[in-house]
Amino acid sequence: MSSTSGVATGEFAQGKPPLNPSGKRASLHDGSGRRAAVLIAPTLILLAIVILYPVVSAVSQSFTKDAGLDPTTGMFVEGGFAGVSNYKLWLLQDCGSGAFSCPPGTLGSQFWTATGVTFLFTVVAVSLETVLGFVFALVMHRNFKGRAILRASVLVPWAIPTAVTAKLWYFIFAYDGIANKVLGTNILWTGEGWPPKAAIIIADTWKTAPFMALLILAGLQVIDGSVYEASKMDGAGAWQRFRYITLPLVRPALIVAVLFRTLDTLRMYDLPKILTNGAGDTSTLSMLVVDQVRTGFNAASALSTLTFLIVFAVAFVFIKFLGANVTEQRAPKTKKAV
Incomplete structure (x- = not known):
């Protein structure tokens, strides 16, 4: 009995599933896997309806012509397969030799x-928000009287709905x-102009x-205070502690915060x-998509697909090259001894 328990415990420590009472290894085929699939299925179905279907539908419609009047003949034209013509409208329409030679007013421009x-x-906005957020987080991380009130008051602008914030600043900038x-x-x-x-x-920075600051503060709070005490005993100054302790240890939370804000700003609408309604060349990609929906839905689908690809590319760069750890870390694989 004890030897069987010892073998099972040792194999479990090595990552192998333990033996069940019948002497066979537990697997996903003994019923637990089916129960897990049944429990996960509603969530997967809901995600497929809410996320997967709209994405697939938008990509499919982006390869379809918009039905309407042909500007050359004045005849009504039904929609059909358009290939990549909808994408050319945005990327290369009347752009001549390149994207930077598009005449004003064209879709390419x-x-x-x-x-x-x-x-x-x-x-610009994410850079300013990162610097100010870091300063706010460092202040809120200190122990002083009234810290809870300060934390609550700092979060008020973020809690205000964006539409209310835009209208508030509209009156400020009148x-x-x-x-x-x-x-x-x-x-x-x-x-017009700047x-x-x-x-x-x-x-946007104010909001x-x-x-x-909230995300960076969460990263600061997991740093052990004994690290700072040890550095002080070794003679490290305030700048050295910030550079060699605070920045490296808060870097994972900082990168994730910058990633979230970058993706959110890329979708700003x-x-x-x-605030400006696009005046002074302030129309973003999301605003352009909504405006295009009123004139050509399939062309707007192509533009929304391009916007999705841009956002995806930025997220890929953050995760792949800048070390934004938003996925589970796994231990490196070790080679088996021969």
Whole structure:
């Protein structure tokens, strides 16, 4: 009895399933696997309906022509297989020798302009949010009286709905609003040029910097305080502790926070839509998709597919090359001894 238990325990420690009372190894074919499949099936079916079907449907429709009037003949044309023509409308329509030579007003020009604006918002806003979020997290991580009140107040902007935030900043950036009165300027923040872009970046940073602070604070709280005490005893200064202890240990949480915010900003729609309504070349890819739905649904499907591929490519770069650990870590495989 004891030898059997010892063998089972040893094999279980080696990663092998233990022996059942009949002397056979437990497997997924003894009923447990079927029960697990039955329990997981409703979730998988729901995910397939909510996520998989819309993605497959959008990709399928992107290869179909939009039914409507032919601009050359004036005759009604039924939809049919279009190949990659819908994608060419956005990538190469009237672009001549390249994407950067698209005449203004064409679909190709709108796509590349919206792509550049979307990446501009993403790079600048996420960078500012990361720096401010890190500062907020370091402050909230300290022990002082009223820390709980400070943490709650910092999270208020993030808790406000985006539509309310956009309308709030719309009044702040009005021509006779608070921003111009405080700065002593007469800037048209929702007009042309750089002001509308700056207004969107400021509003987005104000709203989502607390989200970054919350995720970074979670990473700071798992750092053992004894590490800092030991570094102080070794004579490490504040900058050395921050550079060689805080940054390396908080890096996993920081990268995941930046990944989440990057993907969220790439899909930005409601804030620029309400704040500027696309004025001053502030239309993002998501805004362009919604506007295109009103004129051609299948062409909009092609644009949404392109947007999905861009977001997927950015996420792949983060996970593959920048070390964003959002998947389970597995122990490295070891070779069996011969």
